[in-house]
Every structure is written in structure tokens, then in C-alpha cells.
Amino acid sequence: MNVHLRRAFYLFAAGFVAMVGMLAYWQVYARESLANNPHNGLQTRRSIEAPRGLITAGDGTVLARSEGHKTKGGTVYERVYPQGAPFSNVVGYWSVRYGASGIEIAENSNLSGVTSDPVTLDDLINQMRGGRQPGNNVELTLDPELQRLAYEELGQTVSGRGSAMAIDPKTGEILALVTSPSYDPNNIDDNFPELIQDTAAPLIDRATQSLYPPGSTFKIITASAALKAGVKPTDTFFDPGYLDTPGYRVYNYQGKDYGELTLAKAFAFSVNVIFAKIAINEVGPQLLYETATDFGYGDPYDDFILPVTGSDLGYPVNQWVEGNTAQIAFGQDRVSSNVFEMGLVGATIANDGVMMEPRLVREVRSPDGIIIDRPAQSIRRRSLDANTAETVNQLMQGVITTGGLTQAEIPGVKVAGKTGTAEAPPGEPHSWFVSFAPADDPQIAVAVMVEHGGEISPKGDASTPAVTIARDIMAAYLKHEGG
Amino acid sequence: MTQRATTPMILALLVTTMGFATLIFVQRATSPPLIYGAYYAGTLFALYLGVRLWLPHSDVLLLPIVTLLTGLGLVLIFRLTYNIPGVKSLALSQALWILVGSGTMLFIVLFFRNYSRLFNYKYLMVIAAFGLILMTFTPLGYEVNGAQLWVDLGPVNFQPSEFARIALTIFFAGYLADKRDVMAATSRTFMGIQLPAIKYFGPVALVWAGSLGLLIFEKDLGSSLLFFAVPLLMLYVATGRIAYVILGSILFMFGSFVTFLLFDHVRVRVEAWLDPWEDPDGTGFQILQSVFNIADGGLTGTGLGAGFSQTIPEVQTDFIFSTVASELGLVGATTVILAFLIFTYRGIKIALLAGDDASKLLAFGLTAMFAMQTLIIIGGVTKAIPLTGITLPFVSYGGSSVVGSFIITGLLLVISERSGRREAEELLPPEDRL
Numbered sequence: 001m002n003v004h005l006r007r008a009f010y011l012f013a014a015g016f017v018a019m020v021g022m023l024a025y026w027q028v029y030a031r032e033s034l035a036n037n038p039h040n041g042l043q044t045r046r047s048i049e050a051p052r053g054l055i056t057a058g059d060g061t062v063l064a065r066s067e068g069h070k071t072k073g074g075t076v077y078e079r080v081y082p083q084g085a086p087f088s089n090v091v092g093y094w095s096v097r098y099g100a101s102g103i104e105i106a107e108n109s110n111l112s113g114v115t116s117d118p119v120t121l122d123d124l125i126n127q128m129r130g131g132r133q134p135g136n137n138v139e140l141t142l143d144p145e146l147q148r149l150a151y152e153e154l155g156q157t158v159s160g161r162g163s164a165m166a167i168d169p170k171t172g173e174i175l176a177l178v179t180s181p182s183y184d185p186n187n188i189d190d191n192f193p194e195l196i197q198d199t200a201a202p203l204i205d206r207a208t209q210s211l212y213p214p215g216s217t218f219k220i221i222t223a224s225a226a227l228k229a230g231v232k233p234t235d236t237f238f239d240p241g242y243l244d245t246p247g248y249r250v251y252n253y254q255g256k257d258y259g260e261l262t263l264a265k266a267f268a269f270s271v272n273v274i275f276a277k278i279a280i281n282e283v284g285p286q287l288l289y290e291t292a293t294d295f296g297y298g299d300p301y302d303d304f305i306l307p308v309t310g311s312d313l314g315y316p317v318n319q320w321v322e323g324n325t326a327q328i329a330f331g332q333d334r335v336s337s338n339v340f341e342m343g344l345v346g347a348t349i350a351n352d353g354v355m356m357e358p359r360l361v362r363e364v365r366s367p368d369g370i371i372i373d374r375p376a377q378s379i380r381r382r383s384l385d386a387n388t389a390e391t392v393n394q395l396m397q398g399v400i401t402t403g404g405l406t407q408a409e410i411p412g413v414k415v416a417g418k419t420g421t422a423e424a425p426p427g428e429p430h431s432w433f434v435s436f437a438p439a440d441d442p443q444i445a446v447a448v449m450v451e452h453g454g455e456i457s458p459k460g461d462a463s464t465p466a467v468t469i470a471r472d473i474m475a476a477y478l479k480h481e482g483g
Numbered sequence: 484m485t486q487r488a489t490t491p492m493i494l495a496l497l498v499t500t501m502g503f504a505t506l507i508f509v510q511r512a513t514s515p516p517l518i519y520g521a522y523y524a525g526t527l528f529a530l531y532l533g534v535r536l537w538l539p540h541s542d543v544l545l546l547p548i549v550t551l552l553t554g555l556g557l558v559l560i561f562r563l564t565y566n567i568p569g570v571k572s573l574a575l576s577q578a579l580w581i582l583v584g585s586g587t588m589l590f591i592v593l594f595f596r597n598y599s600r601l602f603n604y605k606y607l608m609v610i611a612a613f614g615l616i617l618m619t620f621t622p623l624g625y626e627v628n629g630a631q632l633w634v635d636l637g638p639v640n641f642q643p644s645e646f647a648r649i650a651l652t653i654f655f656a657g658y659l660a661d662k663r664d665v666m667a668a669t670s671r672t673f674m675g676i677q678l679p680a681i682k683y684f685g686p687v688a689l690v691w692a693g694s695l696g697l698l699i700f701e702k703d704l705g706s707s708l709l710f711f712a713v714p715l716l717m718l719y720v721a722t723g724r725i726a727y728v729i730l731g732s733i734l735f736m737f738g739s740f741v742t743f744l745l746f747d748h749v750r751v752r753v754e755a756w757l758d759p760w761e762d763p764d765g766t767g768f769q770i771l772q773s774v775f776n777i778a779d780g781g782l783t784g785t786g787l788g789a790g791f792s793q794t795i796p797e798v799q800t801d802f803i804f805s806t807v808a809s810e811l812g813l814v815g816a817t818t819v820i821l822a823f824l825i826f827t828y829r830g831i832k833i834a835l836l837a838g839d840d841a842s843k844l845l846a847f848g849l850t851a852m853f854a855m856q857t858l859i860i861i862g863g864v865t866k867a868i869p870l871t872g873i874t875l876p877f878v879s880y881g882g883s884s885v886v887g888s889f890i891i892t893g894l895l896l897v898i899s900e901r902s903g904r905r906e907a908e909e910l911l912p913p914e915d916r917l
Contacts, residue, residue, distance in 0.1 A: 002835050004720040005847055009831040012854040016824045019858065020817050022865040026777045027813045034778040039763045039771060042779050042791045 051077050053111040053135030055091055055103055057144040058173075058362060063091045064104065064185075066134075079104075083144065085182040086151035089205040090142065090306065090360065093185040098192045101203075103138060103360070106305045110364045110372070111135040134367045141173035141362045145480065146473050153469045154180035154450065158428075161200065162450035162466070163207035165343035166473050169436060169445045171377045172347075172356030176446075176473065177306075177340070179206040208308045211336035212449060215422025216253075216270045217434045218292075218331025220345055223267055223275075223395055225283045225291035227388045233264040233395060243273045248323035250276045253421065267395045268403035270419065272330045279329030280322055288328065289317040294383040295345050296355065297337070305360050311337035332423060343447035346434040349392045350416070350442035353384030397439045407467045410475045414439035419464060421454040429454035433466035437474045444477045446470040491547035492531050496524050499554025505787045506562050523557065523578055530585045534896060537592055540903025541896045542833055548826045549892055552877035553581050553885070555819065559806050560880050562788050563799045573799060573880050580882040584889030591893030598897050602657035602841050609690055612650040615643035616697045644706045645887035648713070649894075651694060652848040655714050658686065659721040660841035667722040687714065695738075702748050705873025708859055709852060711735060716851045717844055756869035769796050773864045776809040784812030799880040801872050805864050820861070823876075827854040833895055836902040846898045849891045 026034070034040060051066035066077040079094045081087070092102020104111065112135045143166070150164040166176040183195050183202040195203050204210060227233075241257025243250040252258070252272050258265075266274040279288055292298075292313055301308035314334025315324060327333035340358075348355040357380040364373040384392070396416035400408045408415050416439040420432030431453035436445035448466040455463045503520060527550045534546060561574035595601070601608070618624060618634045625633050634643055659666070662683045694710050715731040718724075742749045751766055759767030759774075772795040779785060790809035795802045808816040830850025837843040856876055863870040874884035876891075 001720060001723070001840065001843055004723050005831055005834050005843070008716055008720055008847065008851065009828065012827050012831075012851075012858070013824060015854070015858045015862075016820050016827075018867065019820055019861045019865065020813075022862070022867045023777065023808055023813055023816050023820075026774055026865065027781050027808065027816075031778045031781055034775055037775070039760075040775045041794070042775055045791050045794075 048076050048078075050112075051134040052079065052094070053367070054137040055107075055111070056137065056139045057083075057087075057142045057147070058140060058175075059144060060139075061144045063087050063140070063142075063144075064094075079185075081185045083148075084184050084186065086148050086178065087142070087144075088182050088185040089179045089207065090140065090177050091185065093188040095188045095192065098188065102306065103140065107138045107361065107364070110138055136372055137365050137367065139362045139365070140360055141168075141175065142177070142360070143175040143477065146176040146477055147178055149476055150176050150178040150448070150469060150473055151180060151182065153465075153472060154178060154448075157450045157453050157465045157469075158455055159450065159452045161206070162448065162453060163205075163210070163339045164446065164448045164469060164473065165207050165339040166444055166446045166477070167343055167347045167358060169347035169350035169356065169442050172359050172380070173362065173377075174358055174360050175444060175477065177205075177207050177360070179204070205306070206449075206451075207338060208304075208306055208340045209338075211309055211311065211338055212430050212451070213335055213422040213424060214311075214331040214337040214342055215420030215430065215432055216272075216330050217342055217345075217418050217420035217432045217447075218335060218337075219267060219270065219275055219329070220349060220392060220396065220418050220434060221292050221295055221297075222279055222283070222288060222329045223263070224295075224349075224384055224388060224392050225288045226263065226278045227391055228291065228384075229283045229287055231263055231278060231282050233267075233391060234262050236260055236262050237266060237274045237277060239266070239271055239273045241273065243276050243326065245276070245280070245322040245326045248326065250326050264395055264398050265402060267418075268398040268401075270330075270399075270403075275329040276326035279325050283329075285317050285320040285325050288325065289313065289320070291383075294381065295348060296341055296381070296383075301340075304358060308340055309338070311335075311341040331420060339447040339449050342432070342434045342449075343445060346417075346436050346447055347442075347445035348383045349389050349396065350436035350439075350445050351389075352386040353382060353389035355380045355383050393439060396435070405464075405467065407464060408433070408435065408471050410437060410471060410478065413437050413475075413478060415471070415474065416442075417467070417470070419467060421464075424452065427452040431464055431466040433464065433470040435467075435470050435474065437478065443481060444474050446473050448473075487535060488543035488547050489531075491544065492528065492550060495547045495551035495554060496528065498551060499524070499558060502555065502558035502787060503561070506558065519575060519578055523554075523581065526582055526585050527553070530589060533589060534592055538596070538896055538900040540907055541900040542829050542903075544825065544829050545892055545895060545899075548822050548829075549877060549889070551822055552819075552826075553584075555807070556803065556875075556878035556880070557581070558787070559803055559878070560799050562810075563793060563803075563806060564880075570793075576882075577880050577885070580885045583882070584886045587886055588889040588893035588896075591890065592896060595893070596897050596900065598845075598894065599839075599841065601653050602660070605654045605657035608650040608654040608657075612647040612654070612694065613697070615647040615650070616694065616701070618643050619701055642881070642883040644701070644703055645883040646890075647694070648706065648709060648852060649849070649887060649890055651690065651710070652713065652717075652852060653845060654690065655687070655717050656841050656845035656848050659717055660839070660844050663721040663840060667724060687718065690714075699742060699746070702746075704749065704752065704871035705856075705859055705863075708871055709855055709873070711738075712855050713848055713852050716855075717848045720847050721840070721844055752871065753869050756866065759866075769802070770864075770866055770870055772796075773802055773805040774866055776805050777865060780809040780812045780816070782813050784808075784810050784815055786810060797872075800874055801860060801870075801879065802864050803879045804861050804875050807878075808865075819878075823854070823857045827857075830854075830895055833899040833902070836906070837898055838902055838905060842898050842901065846895060849894055853888070853891060 054062055055064035056062050063083050064079060064081050067080045068077050090102055092100060092104035094100045094104045146166055154162045160180060162180055164176060164178040167174050181200050181202045238260050239258040241252060250273055258271050297311045297313055300310040324333050328335050344355055357378045359375055361375060363371055365371055393416055396418055397414060399405055399417050400415050408417050415435060415437045417433055417435030422430045422432060424430050431450040434447045436442045448470040450465045453465040531546050557577055560577045564570050564573045623634050634641055666683045691714050695707055699707050718727045743753060755766040755770055759771045763771055776792045776795060787810050792798050792806040792809045795805055798806055807819050827850055834843045834846035837846050853876055856873055859871060860873045860875050862868040874881050876888045
């Protein structure tokens, strides 16, 4: 009988071991996927019961914090956004009912603290004691003054719709990423149904998620391609006022004709006919396509912390015919982009042709101040050689000096830029400006786009709200950074 | 030679104290009247001393493990129900049940040292068991969560099946000890499987089928599984014939299939197990919440009091192990499983050392019941097998369950005392023997 008793015991022991195995499966192997399961409400409950970390701007301004309220069942935390709408496209919202967006979801494992494995000794002790662990604090690179300024000025334009992006070209730190209209992330649970129905789409981040024709700002890329093809700024071209391609006739903006002029002047006055000619005769589809790709067209930026819709040239290069190439040269046809991409294009020229990795998170610290993560600056791509970039820089300075773009001037500072008035029928054209300053030692690069902001005056001039907004952003930054 | 296990006993009480201290100081739970904690520690320590005094040769490790598990249960029940809005506080009544259980065990220790007399009344045990189960069908019985398991006896409500199965185990042990030789020595075969003689096997099958049938109509699936598995295992150990296990397994599969077809509540359980995502907010809700909470614990757990296992319906009874896994993590849950394994090991050891067949079979039957019950409910809440409602011995909230588990412990103690004393006498030099 004893033999069978032992066998029965082995059976039980095997059963107990299997139970440990089952637990290990759930608690180690399947843990992550279950934590992220949409039916699993534990994470949201935790966010109510434990304070999430702070989200702050680069100067320490609090953008999101958890506020505790004593209730019968213990303290319940609510997310508060003191800076409101100007920052909500970046910071995001945290809703028990509607999920989360922005940094709130992208940095959730840091902000919620509890889901992550212990990093510091204090974490471990706290976790062993079962204490409520406040989440880690996330500091962003944003400059709150620029963010607010851009948001206000975009809101005051004719359409009130647009976006802006400002970046430190040398480090890749994003200083402002603004969309208008925006929304107040406080009380999102109450407002969400209304926001999702709003035809102005305030929940969409126009800076990163929408795409628009970049218009003449794309000439920065076409000019770069031309220089790579051997064209010099002093080379002259003839502009009869139009260019015929099979099935399409290119006109200059407002039907002007400039006669004979150099590449530099053609860039400064934004002469479409000459750029179309150069693109067809000197550059060719392949080089233009490659140059745009080097600047980030076609890149989905899916490693960026916020969702980005990648900029696009519209067709695969082998389908470009002359008519397409001509229009792509000045950012029309099906070329589509946003200020996130065009801001990076400007920053790349400013930084000698080197595109730095765009970053929004400066560092993550535990509640007691220990640094948990500090992303290092890195190079994303080398788009142009330094000499070519310097030449494009000069061309862009010429837009303000030769082109007489007085609205972009900042006293005592050399500004480089390129305007764009992108046709977007049936409405007025979009107003664009891609710029950086000081041109001889760039501290900030800015791209601004105002939807249907290129209103045509009775005199025939387009207003350029994007230029003044970009100038104000750069001036404000240089003022407080330059001391 | 009296064995002692004072250190494990003190450790078990310390673990319980630490659990309460964590809840009170770290989680800032409102303190329960501390005097009850002192009563609890005093009761179990007195129980330990009493057992050492009256049963000096009995197994030493059983009581420290019982103390650890009941203490853990008390801490968790306190954590899950004390001062939580909308939840009835159950810790005090659990403490009371531990007291009643301890008293019952002490009664067995004092008056059932000659437990073999129980085997003389084995048929009475069957009648008692059937009577207990049938009570739930009388006007005294009532339904909880769709299962007719409860009996209301004025001041106390109890689950008769918790006691019926102990009575039946005594019957099987006594009967099989008498008939094991004739049952093993049968020569008729059917399709290569040696069949037992109907004459001897008949009573076993009758009791077995009868109790099973009643429980299935009661919708008590967990107990049905136990009532099925334990006699089968006892039959195997008594006769050493694997044929019984094979036959039993075939019967089990057939029976499971028939109950699956016949009973809605069985079908719902099995479907919720196979695909809980089909209806995550309905039939699959309980098991999914359990799995979410277990996963939430990870390696080291959320910490006592910091988990969310209150989201699981019935967490303080059937699903208490999910709280263990969630708040103490894989490490803590494995430790608790280890405690159950040690209890099982000691139980089997008692069976191995017991001097006569009936004692061996009784010790084994009780241990098998304990082990199977633990496996069925842990397997159920971890989604290893379909969920069947049953308590985790000593840990879950529930008076009948706690008292029943203490009765099992008491019986194991008196069995071990007899073999321990015999062994001690054999070790003495012949001239010292009485």
C-alpha cells in the first residue's frame, strides 16, 4: 500500500508544481499583454488611487499633475492641467472613460510608476511595503512662453486654424509644438463627446497629424537638389512668365514674369517657373525624390513619442512625368507635409545639413529626484553636406534681404526663411513660413502654417500671417535665451 | 521522546502579526480591536501546547501550517472586507469560526484518540452523510449564487457537504480496509481490464454514485469533483489496481460529457473557461478579473493592501488565492502553495507510518481531500481547469470550511499519535517496555 501512497503523493506534488507553473505563466509571461488588455480596468483604477507623476515644461512649469480628494473610500486622484489648451496636443488627456493621448499615454509606464519594475531602492522598499507609489515625473523640452505665444497668435488669424513647431536645431529639443484650435484637457470626461463631433477637429494635432501642401517652402528642398546637381546661386535662368509641360502650364504666383534672373533671386522672389525648369532640366525626378527623402519625406517617424503622419510626395518616383515634377518642385501637386516635417527641414539647413533626432522628453525623474531616464541627443540623418547647407542658408537669408520680406526682420539678428502660399482650393491658400535665426549661429528653427491664411488683398498681395508668427516666436526666444 | 515545533509555530504567528501590521501602519487601514488578534494568537498557541501535551507523539508540523494558513486567511479577509464601503466586515466572524474549529479539533484530540471505533459505525457515517446532503433539499436549505448548498439552522448557516465528505471518507476507509484483499484479488477481465467483483464493489459504487448524483443536483460542482476523485484515489491505494483509475477516468469523461449536455450551469462554467472573452462582462467576468489581478501581481506582488482584487466577485471565499497572487506576487503565492504541499506531505507521511490499513486509508483519504480541494480551487482561479466553486482550505472565508478543515487536522493528529507512540515504544530498550 505504501508504494501507492507515495505514487499518489507524487501526483499531488506534480499538481502543485503545475499550479506554480500556471501562476508563472500569468504573472511573468502574459503579464504585459494582460495589463494592456482593453477589458482590464486595473490600470485606470490604479491611476485614480495613486497619484500619477508630474508633466512639466522645460522651465518647470507644471503642465499636468494629480490632485487628491478625500472620499469615504480613501483618497481619489484627479488629473489637472493648469496650462490648459495650448499644451493639450502634446501633454494629452487621461480619461477613465475615453482612454488617453499624448505624453500621458506615451510615457504612461513612467507616469503611473506602479506598472514598472522597481528602479530605485526606494521603489523596491515602497513596493515591498505595498505603499501607494506616486509615478515618476516627466520633464518636457517645451518652452511654455513660445507655446502660449504661438497658440495665441494662431488663434487670432483669420481662420484661427494652424500649427507651429519650434526646435533647437543643434540639439533637436522641440521648443514648441502648437495646434489651433485646441481643447481644454481638464474635465475631458464631460467634454469629450462634444469635442469628437466638433467640425474644427480640436482633438487633431495639426502640427503632426494633418497634412497640407507645403507650397513654396518646398523650394528649400528643390534648391538643395539643384545645388547638388551643380547649379550655382549665380547661374541665370530665363522666366517668360510661364512654362508649358505636357498637359500642364506653370505660372508664377500672381502671373508675374521676371525675365532673366539668378537662382538666388529666383529663390528670394519664389519664382515657380524657374524652379519648375530647374527641376525638369537640371535636377530630374530621381535626385529631387532622393533629396526630399533625405530630408524626411516618406519617413513615418513612428519612433517619435507622439503619433506623426509622415510627409509624402504623392507618387512613387517612377510615375513622375514632367507635369508632376514641375509642380512638386514648388510643393504643389500631391506633395503633403506639416510643420513637424518642415520645421525639421529648416532646422537641418540651420545645423549644417545634419538633422538632429527631434525630442520632446528632456528627462524622467523619480518622485525623490533620482534621474531615471535622460534621452541623449543624437543625429537622425545627414541630409546635406555642410557647404550645400551653408549655401541654402544664404539663399534663405536672401528671402528677407533681397526679397524685402520686412515682416520677418528682427532688429540686430540675421533671419533666414522661406515663405509658402500653398494653393488649397476652394478656400484661400495656406500661409507657410519656414525659418531660423540667427542665420550665422542658429539657435531656433520655426515652421508655421496658417490654414487659408494667405488672404489676397485688393492690391493683389497675399497676407503672410505665418511670417509674423514665426518672427515673434524667434524674437521671444532669442530675447530670453540671449539674455 | 516528545517532538516540538515551537519555532515554526512562533514564526507562523509572527507572519500573521506582520500582515496585520502592514495593513494597519502602511495602508493606514483602520485598526480592528487589537484584543481579537491577541485572542487569535492565544487560542492557536494554547491549541499547540494542548496538542503537544495530550498527543506528544503526534505530527509536529501540521499545526504551525494550519496557524500560518488561517492567519493568512484572516489577514486577507480583514484586508478585503474591513471598513470598506458597501462590504460587510467578515474578519471577526472568521476569527470566531477559527475559534469554533479549534474547539472542535481539541474535542477530537481529547475524545477520539481511539478513532478506530469510528470504523465500527461506517454505515452510520453513510446515512449521516446522505442526511446532511439531503438537508439542503428540505425547507431549511437555501440557494446562494445558484447552488443549493446551504442550510439555515437558526443561529448558524452551514454547508453540509463540508462535513458529509469527511463522514464518507471514514466510511470508505473502513470499508476498503475490510474488503481490500478480496477486491484486489479478482480475475474477471473485460477488454483486458480486470473487473472487480460486483459483490464487494457494489456498496462502494452505490455510495459513490449516490453522493455524486445528489451533489450534481445541488449544483455543487467543486464538491462533486472531490467526491469523485477522493474515493477513486482511495480505491487505487487500497487495491493497488490501476484498473480502477482507468475505469474511473472513463466514467469521469462520460459523466462530464453527460452533465455538460444536461445542465446549463455546467455548460456556462465550461464555456467561460474555454473562452471568457466571448462575454467578458458577463459569464467570463469573474475568471477574467481573477486572471487580470493575478497578472497584476507580477513577481513580487503589488504589496499587501495595494492590489485591486476587490474587483473579483466572491473574492473572500473562492477567489482568495487570486488576492494572494495579486498582492504577494509569484513569490508569495508559491510560498503559500508550498505550505499546502508540506501539509499534504505530512498527511501522506502519517498514512505511511500508520499501523493498520483503515488508519492508512483514513489518513490518505483526508489528505487527498485536502490536496485535491486545494488543487481544484487554485486551478480554477488560475484558469488551468474550469472553475468550480470550492473554498481554499483554512484560508477562504467560511465557517463550515474552516471547521471541516480543523476536523481533518484533528483526525490526522490522532492517527499520527498512535503510530508515533508505537514507534517511540519500539525505540525503548526491551527492559523498559511495559
